[in-house]
Amino acid sequence: MTHQQVPTNDRWGEAGPYELYVGRWSRRVATEFTRWLAARPGADWADIGCGTAALTHAILSHCNPRSIHAIDKSAGFVGFASANIADARARFSVADALALPMETASCDAAVSGLVLNFVAQPATMVAEMARITRPYGQVAAYVWDYAGGMQMMRRFWDAAIAVCGPAEVPDEASRFPVCAPQPLRSLWVDAGLTQVEVRAIDIPTRFSSFDDYWQPFLGRQGAAPTWLAGLAPHEQDAIRDLLQRELPTQPDGSIHLQAAAWAIKGLRVG
Incomplete structure (x- = not known):
């Protein structure tokens, strides 16, 4: 089976805007994800596409690792994470997730958070993660459920389609x-991994106000903010106004949504 992604012009690399957009929610998923993996203490880990280190931090906090080698293609993210x-x-x-600078069978767990769908060749990335993992080690990842469960983004794209039409929106x-x-x-199966399990991880995403929801979309980091920045001001305003009318706003002005991610894990046995 071929697993190719459509090339994108999404911008990634500025840690501050990324944290406001999805980094703060990724941290909550990462905590549940690492607990689900139930890795043994003292393991060597690789965090592929570490971003601002949400998953690296969760591994340090909950898994008692011996070591973590975290890589990302963005020097900005790596600088923020290491600092x-x-x-x-x-x-x-x-480093590039499609050509990992790590020796074969050099870690006990190779993991990745919110990266797999952004690489041009996901199968190559999973194969690289499997390559660097020792026999009976884990290869695992999580991605957002863009089809419906990640409500913050789903609501945005639905409003964008209503304003601009489906042909103009890179949903x-x-x-x-x-x-x-x-x-x-x-x-995972095509990469030769066994005992493969998939599960949903759901977390609440509560915004203190409409501005708390909307401002991260203006940060030009990620798919939706990058696309939004290319629209005319009147189109941006129309999307914002539609969202402000339709989001489920509480009496105190807060907005309570849910975010769902799909998590997967498997073992390398060969």
């Missing part, structure tokens, strides 16, 4: 078909 994690067990490198649900249980399972 904010003062732990001798963790080291950070700028992540259609761009990233890999972000669903069966495509994920196929990737």
Whole structure:
């Protein structure tokens, strides 16, 4: 089976806007994800596409690792992560997820958070993660459920389609078909991994106000903010106004949504 992604012009690399957009929610998923993995203490880990180190931090906090080698293609993310994690067990490198600078069978667990759908060749990334993992080690990842469960983004894209029309909107649900249980399972099985399990991880995403929801979309980091920045001001305003009318706003002005991610894990046995 071929697992290719449509090339994108999404911008990634500025840590501050990314944290406001999805980093703060990724941290909550990462905590549940690492608990689900139930890795043994003292393991060597690789965090592929570490971003601002949400998953690296969760591994340090909950898994008692011996070491973590975290990599990301963005020097900005790597700089932010290394500056904010003062732990001798963790080291950070700028590298490509499709050509990992790690020796074969050099870690006990290779993991990734919110990255797999953004690489051009997901199967190559999973194969690389399997390559660097020792026999009976874990290969695992999580991605957002763009089709419906990640409500913050789903609401945005629905409003964008209503304003601009479906032909003009690069909806992540259609761009990233890999972000669903069966495509994920196929990737892991095709990579020769066994005991493959897929599960949903749901977290609340509560925004203190409409501005708390909307401002991260103006940060030009990620698929939706990058696309939004290319629209005319009147189109941006129309999307904002529609969202402000339709989001479920509480009497105190807060907005309570849910975010769902799909998580997958499997063992390398060969």
